[in-house]
Amino acid sequence: MLGLIVIGIFICIIAIALLLYAIIFVNGGTTSQNDKQKKAKELEIKIMADREVTLENINKVDAKTYEFDIYIQGDNFELTSYQGAIGFNQNIINGGTLTFQYLTGTCEINNPPAFGLGVNSTDGPRELTFGSGPGTDSITIKKRLGKFRLINSVNFIQTEDLNPQWNFAGVINTIFTGTGFNNITSTITFSVITGGLIMATINDSQKILLTAQPVSGKGNPAPIDGPVTWAVSVGPEFVSLTPVDDFSVYAVAIGPLGISTVEATADADLGGGITAITNTVQVEVIGGPAVTLDILPGTPEPQ
Numbered sequence: 001m002l003g004l005i006v007i008g009i010f011i012c013i014i015a016i017a018l019l020l021y022a023i024i025f026v027n028g029g030t031t032s033q034n035d036k037q038k039k040a041k042e043l044e045i046k047i048m049a050d051r052e053v054t055l056e057n058i059n060k061v062d063a064k065t066y067e068f069d070i071y072i073q074g075d076n077f078e079l080t081s082y083q084g085a086i087g088f089n090q091n092i093i094n095g096g097t098l099t100f101q102y103l104t105g106t107c108e109i110n111n112p113p114a115f116g117l118g119v120n121s122t123d124g125p126r127e128l129t130f131g132s133g134p135g136t137d138s139i140t141i142k143k144r145l146g147k148f149r150l151i152n153s154v155n156f157i158q159t160e161d162l163n164p165q166w167n168f169a170g171v172i173n174t175i176f177t178g179t180g181f182n183n184i185t186s187t188i189t190f191s192v193i194t195g196g197l198i199m200a201t202i203n204d205s206q207k208i209l210l211t212a213q214p215v216s217g218k219g220n221p222a223p224i225d226g227p228v229t230w231a232v233s234v235g236p237e238f239v240s241l242t243p244v245d246d247f248s249v250y251a252v253a254i255g256p257l258g259i260s261t262v263e264a265t266a267d268a269d270l271g272g273g274i275t276a277i278t279n280t281v282q283v284e285v286i287g288g289p290a291v292t293l294d295i296l297p298g299t300p301e302p303q
Contacts, residue, residue, distance in 0.1 A: 050075035051139075051184075053176070055086065055164055056193035060282060062236065062259050063155040064096075066162050072109070073142035077184070079109070082145070082176045083116065083131035089163040090125055096154035100128045106147035111135030113146050123170035134181070166190040200251070200281060202239075203288035207252040209244065210281060212264040224277075225267040233263035238285045251283045259284045 051074040058068045070084070102113040116131040128150060150162075168174050168185070178184035202208050210230070216222040227246035232239065238258040239251040251262060260283050269275040 051077060051188040053145075053166075053188055053190050054193050055166070055191070058162060058164070058194060059261060059280070060156075060162075060259060061149075061261065063158070064152045066150040066156075067103075067147060068162075068164070069106075069147050070145040071142050072139055072145055074139035074188075076138055076140045077187075078179045079111070079135075079137045079139050080177045080179065080181050081111070081132050081134050083174065084129065085120070085167040085170075085173050086128040087125060087165050087167045088128065089160055092156045092160040092162060093126075093152065094154050094157045096152040096156075098126065098153075099151040100130075101149045101151070102130060103147045103149060107145060108143040109137045109139075109145065111137055120172050122172045123167075127167055127172060128164070129172055164192055166192070199284065201284045201286060202251070202253055203286050204253045204255055204257065205288045207242075207250045208283065209248055210251055210262060210264070210283075211248040212266065212279070213247070214266055214268070214277070222268070223270060225270050228264050228266045230262060230264055232260050233280065236260070239283050253285045257285050257287060 052072070054071050056069055056071065058066065061067055072079070098119045100117060100119050102117055107113065111132045111134075113130040114133055116129045118129060120127050120129045128148070130146070130148065166174050168190075174185065174190065175183060176185050176188055178187075200208050200210075212228040214222045214224045230241050230243075230249045232241065236256075236258060238254060238256055238260045239262070240254055241262065242250040242252055244250060251260075261280050262283055263278055263280045265276055265278045267274050268277045
């Protein structure tokens with residue numbers, strides 16, 4: 001009888017031990033696995049927030065030329081190669097022939113665009129494409145992949161915008177690779193920053209006042225150190241700049257028709273250093289009203 005009681009107690013102890021094991025190890029293991037999955041998801045979300053490729057600073061240099069920059073930034077990840085495909089508004093082409101270029105020397109990483117540069121229609125609508133060879137870069141701070149230029153043999157349609165967008169479908173698409181040349185495209189956020197492009201239009205006998213207003217991050221007026229400096233920063237000069245005061249200039253039409261990009265620069269550091277802040281405005285010079293009538297004799301020819 002006593003032996004049966006001892007055996008029963010022993011069985012109860014083993015059962016309790018097994019129950020504790022199940023609670024501590026099995027459930028604990030499940031919780032640990034859930035935690036791992038949760039942390040992995042959080043890491044994925046963090047990566048998606050920290051890795052970014054942006055197309056920005058879209059600039060219509062003149063009636064036949066666009067320029068833009070492409071930047072990359074991230075969480076100290078390895079970039080081994082990349083290929084970009086950018087769709088755009090086909091309505092602007094106007095029947096012309098397009099040329100797409102990388103501007104040599106504008107890349108800030110070790111592996112600049114060197115392959116596949118051009119306008120590609122493999123997937124139907126024309127795309128702007130670029131790519132790199134194999135390489136290695138550790139991506140942390142924001143760096144420029146390059147400045148690119150799109151040139152048309154005729155004027156782009158003036159009433160339409162470029163409207164670029166990243167393309168991830170089709171044969172020619174956007175792919176970025178990381179360690180071991182694994183595809184990491186899905187861990188990167190791709191975007192197009194259009195910003196607020198400032199445009200002004202004058203005719204060839206007019207001028208326009210341009211005034212810079214320094215503002216804080218909340219949009220309030222802010223002080224600067226010294227006067228604003230102005231310059232025609234990109235492309236031919238269709239306007240000249242006449243200073244008015246520390247913040248303003250007149251953009252005066254010179255005569256030829258076209259678009260000039262005027263850049264304003266100021267120093268936001270009120271101490272001994274320099275913190276340059278800039279912005280640009282595009283001034284388009286168009287033909288003015290007729291004021292006289294030219295007569296152009298032709299070449300004499302037999303009756």
